[in-house]
Amino acid sequence: MPATDGTVFELFELTKVFLDFWGRASVKAVDGLSFDVKRGEVFGLLGPNGSGKTTTVRMLLGLLFPTSGMVQLFGRTPRNVEVKKRVGYMPEESHLYEYLNAEETLDFFGRLFRLPRAERHKRCEALIDMVGLRRARKRPVGQYSKGMARRIGLAQALINDPDLLILDEPTTGLDPIGAREMKDLILTLRDRGKTIFLCSHLLSDVQEVCDRICILYGGKRRAIGPVGDLLTTHEEMQIRMPRVEEEAIGKVRDVIRMYAGPDASVEVSAPRRRLEDYFLDVVEEARREKLTTAGAERGTVAAAFLGGATDGEQLLQDLVKAGRQDEGGPAESGAQPVAAVPVQRDDEFIAGLVKSSSRDGSSGRTTEEPGAAVTPEAVVRRDVLDELMGTDGDEKESDEDQAR
Amino acid sequence: MKTRLADLWRWCLSRLPEALFVLFVLALVPMVVLGVRRLLVVIGTAVASPSTLFTEAAANLWLVAAVLVCLVGFAGLVVVMWRNWGLIWAVARKMILEAFHRKVVIVLLVFFVVLMPSLPFVLKTEGSLKSQVQIVLLYSLALGMVLLSLLAIFCATASICSEVERRHVHITDTKPLFRWQFLVGKWLGIVVMCTAVLYGMAGGTYVLIRLLVMDPDYDSMTAQEVNEARDERQQVLNEVLIARRSVTTPLPDVSAEVEAEIERLREIGKMSPYVHSFRKTTTEQMLSRKMSVPPGASHRWDFKGLEPQASGWVHVRFKGYWQGGRGIHGFWWPVRVEMAKAEGSAGEAQETMRRLMQIGAPPGGWTNNVSHELKLPARFINADGTLTLLYENAEPGMPINHSVVFDIESPVEVLQKEQGFLPNYYRSLLIILFHVGLLAALGLMAGALFSFPVATLLVACLFIGGLISPWFAQFVEPNIYARLTTWGEQLDRIWRAAASFLLALMPNFSSFSPLGDLVGGRSVPWGRVASAGSVLLLIKGGAAMLIGMYFYARRELARVIV
Numbered sequence: 020m021p022a023t024d025g026t027v028f029e030l031f032e033l034t035k036v037f038l039d040f041w042g043r044a045s046v047k048a049v050d051g052l053s054f055d056v057k058r059g060e061v062f063g064l065l066g067p068n069g070s071g072k073t074t075t076v077r078m079l080l081g082l083l084f085p086t087s088g089m090v091q092l093f094g095r096t097p098r099n100v101e102v103k104k105r106v107g108y109m110p111e112e113s114h115l116y117e118y119l120n121a122e123e124t125l126d127f128f129g130r131l132f133r134l135p136r137a138e139r140h141k142r143c144e145a146l147i148d149m150v151g152l153r154r155a156r157k158r159p160v161g162q163y164s165k166g167m168a169r170r171i172g173l174a175q176a177l178i179n180d181p182d183l184l185i186l187d188e189p190t191t192g193l194d195p196i197g198a199r200e201m202k203d204l205i206l207t208l209r210d211r212g213k214t215i216f217l218c219s220h221l222l223s224d225v226q227e228v229c230d231r232i233c234i235l236y237g238g239k240r241r242a243i244g245p246v247g248d249l250l251t252t253h254e255e256m257q258i259r260m261p262r263v264e265e266e267a268i269g270k271v272r273d274v275i276r277m278y279a280g281p282d283a284s285v286e287v288s289a290p291r292r293r294l295e296d297y298f299l300d301v302v303e304e305a306r307r308e309k310l311t312t313a314g315a316e317r318g319t320v321a322a323a324f325l326g327g328a329t330d331g332e333q334l335l336q337d338l339v340k341a342g343r344q345d346e347g348g349p350a351e352s353g354a355q356p357v358a359a360v361p362v363q364r365d366d367e368f369i370a371g372l373v374k375s376s377s378r379d380g381s382s383g384r385t386t387e388e389p390g391a392a393v394t395p396e397a398v399v400r401r402d403v404l405d406e407l408m409g410t411d412g413d414e415k416e417s418d419e420d421q422a423r
Numbered sequence: 424m425k426t427r428l429a430d431l432w433r434w435c436l437s438r439l440p441e442a443l444f445v446l447f448v449l450a451l452v453p454m455v456v457l458g459v460r461r462l463l464v465v466i467g468t469a470v471a472s473p474s475t476l477f478t479e480a481a482a483n484l485w486l487v488a489a490v491l492v493c494l495v496g497f498a499g500l501v502v503v504m505w506r507n508w509g510l511i512w513a514v515a516r517k518m519i520l521e522a523f524h525r526k527v528v529i530v531l532l533v534f535f536v537v538l539m540p541s542l543p544f545v546l547k548t549e550g551s552l553k554s555q556v557q558i559v560l561l562y563s564l565a566l567g568m569v570l571l572s573l574l575a576i577f578c579a580t581a582s583i584c585s586e587v588e589r590r591h592v593h594i595t596d597t598k599p600l601f602r603w604q605f606l607v608g609k610w611l612g613i614v615v616m617c618t619a620v621l622y623g624m625a626g627g628t629y630v631l632i633r634l635l636v637m638d639p640d641y642d643s644m645t646a647q648e649v650n651e652a653r654d655e656r657q658q659v660l661n662e663v664l665i666a667r668r669s670v671t672t673p674l675p676d677v678s679a680e681v682e683a684e685i686e687r688l689r690e691i692g693k694m695s696p697y698v699h700s701f702r703k704t705t706t707e708q709m710l711s712r713k714m715s716v717p718p719g720a721s722h723r724w725d726f727k728g729l730e731p732q733a734s735g736w737v738h739v740r741f742k743g744y745w746q747g748g749r750g751i752h753g754f755w756w757p758v759r760v761e762m763a764k765a766e767g768s769a770g771e772a773q774e775t776m777r778r779l780m781q782i783g784a785p786p787g788g789w790t791n792n793v794s795h796e797l798k799l800p801a802r803f804i805n806a807d808g809t810l811t812l813l814y815e816n817a818e819p820g821m822p823i824n825h826s827v828v829f830d831i832e833s834p835v836e837v838l839q840k841e842q843g844f845l846p847n848y849y850r851s852l853l854i855i856l857f858h859v860g861l862l863a864a865l866g867l868m869a870g871a872l873f874s875f876p877v878a879t880l881l882v883a884c885l886f887i888g889g890l891i892s893p894w895f896a897q898f899v900e901p902n903i904y905a906r907l908t909t910w911g912e913q914l915d916r917i918w919r920a921a922a923s924f925l926l927a928l929m930p931n932f933s934s935f936s937p938l939g940d941l942v943g944g945r946s947v948p949w950g951r952v953a954s955a956g957s958v959l960l961l962i963k964g965g966a967a968m969l970i971g972m973y974f975y976a977r978r979e980l981a982r983v984i985v
């Protein structure tokens with residue numbers, strides 16, 4: 020029976036014991052694990068290496084069978100094909116077919132979901148843009164760097180617009196930009212009503228995106244709950260304020276000790292920027308200088324077909340994409356990278372709009388784009404609007420030709 | 424330029440699976456059309472004369488069963504494919520791309536293309552055009568079959584094992600397709616690819632043969648050379664590049680006589696303790712005696728089931744041995760058997776034979792232990808489809824003092840033209856294709872159970888076992904030299920039963936092999952195609968696939984089996 024109480028999946032007393040050749044128990048990878056994940060949550064499964072995270076994920080996907088206990092995914096066994104239609108999975112390493120290129124890879128997985136040809140094509144295009152592999156779309160996946168392979172691995176997990184996205188170490192192998200995009204994407208998808216289950220040992224990533232976490236050790240559950248609840252230190256407080264003179268600091272210390280007691284420890288220091296933010300700024304600067312790269316480009320915002328996008332969102336994203344194509348963006352012609360500055364601004368601007376239109380506004384890019392904001396009208400062309408409004412295709416083509 | 428070429432290659436490769444599938448369908452169209460036509464004929468016969476059909480069906484129960492299995496099996500296969508086409512084709516298409524990216528197909532094709540044209544120069548023949556064509560045809564197809572078998576085995580095992588070992592299944596198995604669909608898709612991909620490769624190889628062989636039998640430059644030849652060349656060419660067209668119905672007469676049943684002889688020897692206490700051995704050798708001796716023609720005597724054959732013809736030719740093929748050591752002499756006579764009363768007699772009508780034509784031996788006689796073909800006018804076939812032949816071991820002017828013994832392994836046969844070469848060639852290719860389909864299924868089954876080296880080794884052993892199974896089968900026959908105790912006899916029986924069972928499981932291609940008949944210009948009947956399709960592809964291949972599916976569906980794919 021499908022779950023009706025908003026439970027996406029449920030593990031009940033799940034245990035996995037690996038046996039050796041003679042049938043003797045060699046490793047107890049998961050030991051009586053129980054928890055459930057609700058719709059719209061970002062749930063993180065944490066634990067050190069060998070704690071049973073990946074084994075749990077594999078049992079959740081039906082790749083391993085529990086020794087005892089039960090897994091219910093959308094109220095059914097994970098091996099049910101109807102259930103599989105609603106799941107997207109990105110493994111820890113992108114186990115993709117090395118001889119297929121990005122397009123062929125996505126086309127193959129799209130076929131497995133019986134997507135009609137036109138829809139498949141549309142989704143492939145959108146996902147390739149989304150993960151920033153347009154320039155490398157014709158290269159066999161075997162020639163990709165690890166980060167690029169992770170990106171196409173993510174794209175294949177999203178081809179079916181899944182209700183549940185399972186990510187195994189989602190930011191491993193990604194550069195800080197890719198990792199940031201991945202985290203933004205997770206939050207965007209969460210805002211669109213998707214459920215995301217990720218397992219990782221990169222705690223900062225998990226802390227940033229997860230609503231709830233579960234920590235495993237030795238295959239057993241050690242802690243579970245909302246991130247805020249688990250991480251808030253109720254015995255201490257933190258104050259942020261502009262830099263002031265040392266004298267003022269002394270006064271603040273005195274006031275605090277008056278209330279907290281004379282022996283209370285009060286630490287005062289200048290805050291440091293996070294290395295991630297600093298790195299992203301450096302890369303943005305390089306981009307503004309139009310330096311080329313053979314690797315992955317910056318991805319666009321989440322593809323519009325991924326469920327939950329509003330009409331307005333979709334329109335805006337189409338405009339962004341059309342604006343890029345307008346500038347000669349696709350790399351298949353082998354052309355040099357275009358001067359994408361106005362497009363980049365447009366992208367940022369509209370991406371900002373998309374985020375602001377999201378339900379709770381909790382997602383947000385940390386990269387900042389200096390320079391004056393450019394209104395969308397500056398780059399959005401009439402032909403794109405015509406297409407979106409359903410105007411005749413011939414007219415569209417002639418407009419495009421004129422534009423060229 | 425290089426980029427454009429690379430793009431073009433990539434584009435071609437991406438469209439290759441669809442192109443191969445079209446070829447595959449085209450390759451199967453004649454089978455469907457001819458099969459349906461045959462079926463309509465049978466239905467017509469059933470309507471017109473149900474009793475005839477029933478009698479014929481009762482006489483050919485195995486054939487009827489094979490046809491039914493084929494009809495049901497192929498219909499089931501089509502339904503399964505139809506209902507799951509999107510998923511199965513997605514997997515099959517990727518399988519084809521994978522095979523070409525692995526370069527296995529290209530290497531095998533290059534190997535074949537290099538080796539095939541060199542066959543006429545490498546292989547030793549009798550020197551005649553006929554033997555050259557036969558050798559090229561035989562070895563090209565045998566080579567193609569072995570290469571295709573290796574391709575099917577390798578692709579099947581490597582593909583399924585690498586999916587698991589490289590963990591591609593961690594992604595594909597999370598998509599909404601059943602594991603059996605995954606295996607069937609793989610199988611279809613291999614079969615589609617092998618069909619295209621097989622028909623490519625067969626096309627190459629056919630072109631080579633046609634080049635061999637092309638008219639030479641007659642202008643530069645003497646009149647005698649021209650005649651010889653024309654005769655040789657005609658011989659190839661009449662005896663090799665043709666499909667002829669083969670009609671033989673059954674060997675006489677000597678079992679009662681053999682048992683009587685054993686009984687007699689037992690009574691006088693001279694029976695050998697090796698009963699099996701004695702029975703076998705005595706049977707062979709008695710048959711040889713029945714098929715020997717003493718000096719001055721004659722032997723008669725009545726061939727039934729031929730098509731009466733007003734014109735054209737039939738061929739008589741025989742192989743014999745003249746005990747005198749030199750070639751076989753004597754005469755062959757097609758005869759008309761008539762029932763007539765002797766003049767003035769009032770008794771019953773007696774059988775008389777009217778000799779229609781005399782065929783004598785060439786100078787030096789017919790070579791011993793070699794097959795020879797004689798050409799007879801087809802008008803000698805009676806209206807009831809019977810042709811009676813007489814051999815007379817006599818030669819005027821020469822003392823004949825030795826018997827001629829006709830080979831019991833390849834008995835005298837009459838060959839009558841039934842069809843052209845191409846339909847026969849097509850049926851032969853179908854049988855080879857069924858064999859390849861079976862090997863692909865075995866490869867997938869092994870791959871679903873074991874790791875790559877183990878799976879490949881297992882299927883290679885089965886393949887070789889299938890090839891040598893006729894040789895191995897002789898060991899399963901009763902132990903002709905052993906003097907066994909009661910317990911020993913029981914163990915011997917158990918061993919023979921187990922070995923026979925194992926042999927039956929082998930992908931035994933030789934019992935369906937069309938190569939001998941094709942090269943000999945004999946028809947490869949649809950009945951054999953149906954038998955091969957039912958036994959090799961549907962029963963054995965289907966069983967292998969079911970076993971593979973069963974274990975693959977229950978396998979923990981995230982655990983790599985070493």
